[in-house]
Amino acid sequence: MAEENSSELRQRTRALTEELKSKIRxxxxxxxxxxxxxxxxxxxRSTSKRPVEFIKRxxxxxxxxxxx
Numbered sequence: 001m002a003e004e005n006s007s008e009l010r011q012r013t014r015a016l017t018e019e020l021k022s023k024i025r026x027x028x029x030x031x032x033x034x035x036x037x038x039x040x041x042x043x044x045r046s047t048s049k050r051p052v053e054f055i056k057r058x059x060x061x062x063x064x065x066x067x068x
Contacts, residue, residue, distance in 0.1 A: 021029060
């Protein structure tokens with residue numbers, strides 16, 4: 001059932017994409033594609049970081065100790 005839904009969704013998405021492409025100017029489409037690629041790249045960089053990389057440490061803060 002999930003495979004059928006996925007296949008149906010893929011077909012609908014493809015048809016909608018083709019319809020939109022036929023109604024939009026090439027310059028607008030190219031601009032949109034660049035914007036989407038920029039967002040995808042930003043998200044890829046954000047999700048590829050380890051959780052510790054999101055923590056900004058102040059110079060006044062004590063170092064963290066990890067017990068092993």
